[in-house]
Amino acid sequence: SFYLVGFGVFRRSSPPKLSLNPWPDFRGPPHLQQIEGFPISLKNLCALLHPSATSPEITDHVSQALDTLKADPVIPIGEDEEGRYSFLSEKVSQVESERIGLIVTSTNRAQIQSRLMRELFQRTPSVNLQGTKKIDSGICLFDGMREQEVIGKDRTLRFLIQLVGAGLLEETKSKLVTESLGSQNSALIYLAAELPPKIEKLAEEIYRSEEIARIHRNDSDSEVVRYLKGQEHQAETNSQKVREFLEEALADGWIIFRGDANAVLNRGSSLHDALKNQLQDSASEVFSKYSFADQNVPAKVAPAFLKTQDLSQISSENDPLSVVSIQGSKTHVNCAHPALAEIQDFFGRHPNPEGKRLLDEFSRAPFGWSKDTTRYLVAALYYDQKIKIRVGGHDYSVIGDQALAAFKTNTSFNTVVIVPNNDQISPEVRQRAAQRLVDLTGENVLPLPQRISDVAREYVPKFLKEIDALPDRVSNLGLPEHRLSRLRSTLTNALAGDGSDAPAIFGAEDSELHDDLLWTRELKSALDHGAEKTLGELTSLLSQARNYAPELLKELEEAGSETISRVQDGSFHKDLPSLTHTYEDLKKRVDDYVAAQLSQLKTTQEQQAATVISSPDFQQLDDAAAAQIKQRLSELSFQPDPTLQGLSQATARFAKSSGEILSLQEEVKKATAPPEPDLTHAVTLPARIATREELETTIAALTACQDALSQGKTIYLSFGQK
Known part of the structure; x- marks a missing residue:
């Protein structure tokens, strides 16, 4: 059964009389009978206690009376999660006493307040700049020195909410106006408001309800479980009240931004509208160069x-x-x-x-x-x-x-x-x-x-x-x-550098690159149209002259100096006919020189051979010997290439053949010379002399050689056996 504590639902003949002290005429008179099984909720109580159809709303009076009774430690009354009131069992009464004895610190209250503020601003004010940039704001509690994050402390634009005691709002507003002018605070929007006195007590009750539910969350007693659910419900009910009080207080506060203070409701019809409108203006100033x-x-x-x-x-x-x-x-x-x-x-x-x-x-x-x-x-x-x-x-x-x-x-x-x-x-x-x-x-x-x-x-x-x-x-x-x-x-x-230097290189006043590229194209064209062969022949011609006919080189260089100079500086392609003409001219000079030199060598060789054949000694040779000499002379003749290299080879061979012709000439002389007289005298002497007689005999033999020497003979001595 449910029981009404302090006042109840009773059968009586006349309507009740309302009193706020707290309704003493319903303290449970003994002659009244309580109705069993009635769901005692705030709504039902208000309906039953309403004096008449024309009477004003009494919900606030009934709720105040219930809160007063619940706060009385002598009366074991509690509220379940469905908002119905009942007496508490002994065990539940013990838990309730524990709840009432919980100490609430300022930190606990601040945490509750911060959380409820976060719930109040579940969706922080946000706006769009130029329709392209979304600006989300942050919410922080501000105690005049430090920020306590509610949500979005790292965001550029933040609302700093400072709640102050009664009578301090004007002073706080003045301080915030000055502080908001600081360059470091140019993106901060201050919101100053009076802290409703009810909030502190409600925050304590919220803490106690949530903390007792946390402490006994594993309790299996059904009455305790039901009681704890009621505490959770009560915490949420009180939280909603705090959020409403906060919203009302903030709506009655002041917005301060960059030295300008405005009443919140002057910026919009509601707190959230006002904050959004302020954020729009502030964002435009803070992001002044976004446009x-x-x-x-x-x-x-x-x-x-x-x-x-x-x-x-x-x-x-x-x-x-x-x-x-x-x-x-x-x-x-x-x-x-x-x-x-x-x-x-x-x-x-x-x-x-x-x-x-x-x-x-x-x-x-x-x-x-x-x-x-x-x-x-x-x-x-x-x-x-x-x-x-x-x-x-x-x-x-x-x-x-x-x-x-x-x-x-x-x-x-x-x-x-x-x-x-x-x-x-x-x-x-x-x-x-x-x-x-x-x-x-x-x-x-x-x-x-x-x-x-x-x-x-x-x-x-x-x-x-x-x-x-x-x-x-x-x-x-x-x-x-x-x-x-x-x-x-x-x-x-x-x-280099992805072509960074190209403008300077191609744009130089005297661009070697440009000139060299054009030159290579003209050069390639000239080479493709026969100049490569002509240049090769000209270079070879001069090289052979340098190696084989130094005496001719100077003449060639003087004769072709202009063309050779153009070849050396690469401008020959400008006058290709001159290149061909110069080569042909120098080639003719070389050919003439080679022909003249070869002719002279041939004539000289022929003259040397004729000297041998026409000599008196050659005439004395028999036919066989003469034929052999002629054959050998004919083998010394040569037919060199009509080039400078051929001339060089011919000159070397001519020098060799000249020596061989001289040798043949000596050979002819020897073949026809008379036999030489015997101009030798042989004397045999003993190899060993042992007696005077042997010595005298030896001396006599040597003395006899004097006549041979006077005849121009050579004395050859030989020695006998020992």
Whole structure:
């Protein structure tokens, strides 16, 4: 059964009389009979106790009376989760006593208040800027010095709620007006209001109800379980009351932003409307430069912008903020665009920043731009060569693989270093570079650094391929081979840094690259049309003269000096007929020289042979010997090639044959000379002399040799045996 504590539902003949002290005429008179099984809830009690149909609402009076009775420790009354009241069992009474004895600290109250504030602002005020940027606000409790997060403490725009005691609101408002003027507080919206006195006591009751439910959450007693559910219900009921009190108090408070204070309800018809309206105005001031770049640009736009070859044809999709000023042939990136001007100003204040710092800077107030948008804007400045990027220690100023990779995503851009491009190329240099590339490629090349670099990157590999075979072809032709080496090196340099140096290289006042490329084309054409053969023959002719006829070389060099000079400086192709004529002239001179020298050698050899045959000694030879000598003389004759090399070989052979002819001449003389007399005298002497007689005999033999010596004979001595 349910029982009414302190007042009840009774049968009586007359309607009850209401009293708030607390209804003493219903203290349970003994003559009244209580109704068994009646669901004693606040609603039912109000219905039964209502004096008449025309009487005012009594719910507040009944609720106050119930709260008073529940707070009386002598009366064991409790409320279940369905809002019905009943007496408490002994065990439940013990738990209730424990609940009442729980100590509530200021920290507990603050935590309850913060949580209920978070529930009050389950959806924090949010607005949109320019219809493209969502601004979510944060909510924090503020004690005048520190912020206690309710939700979103890390958000740029935050509402700092300061609840103060009665009579302190005006003083607090004045302090917050001054504090809100600080530059570090320019994005904070202060909300000052009086703290309703009921909230502190309700917060304590909420804490006790929740804490006792937590402590006995594992209790299996059905009465205790029912009691705990009632406590949870009571905690939620009180929480709802606190939220309502807080909302009413805040609605009666003041909003302070940047020195301006307004009553909350002057900003909107409700608390949430007022906060949203204030947030809209504050966001516009905090993100005052968002309108400069108020588009959420897709991530792909930055590389797409860089890949645009003709800015006059760029689409709005690839230039959503219209930073390109389209003016026909004068189309350019408008660096005076407010967003670009802000970025350039940042570079002036913070030299050589990394990409990450740049993206972070412009994602914050007063800009609030998306990082993809900022990256696209920086790409526009890079396209216009106002900046360079440093990747891996190398600087790049034109668009190529490295630049496209750097600008591809925010992640890849984070590590890029942005540096000023102080190497501005003058219009004259750009004009010369463009015109020279027109001459070399036939393309339509606008005098823009990017276009010049693009064309250079496309055609320089082709130029290198054009000259790839030339070094081997011109080797040993007497041409300036160093010029080809220089051209190859310069072309390679033109590709360095994704073609960044191409405008300066092709636009130099005296461009060796341009001249050398034209020269190689004319050279190749000349070689293909027969000059290669003529040059080879001319070079060979001069080389043979140098090796085999030094006395002729000087004559040849003097006769062909003009053409030889043009070959050496590579300009021979300008007068190919002269090249042919010079070669033919020098060839004739060589042929004539060789013919004359060979003729002289042949004549001399023939004269030497005739001298042998016509000599008296040869006439004395018998027929067989004479025929043999003639045969040997004929074998010494030669038929050399009519060239300088052949002449050299003939000269060497002539020298050899001259010696052999002299030998034959001596041989003929010997064959016809009379026999020589015996001019020898032989004497045999003993090898051993042992006696005087032997000695005297030996001396006599030697003395006898005197006559032979006087006859011119040679004495040959021999010795006998020992």
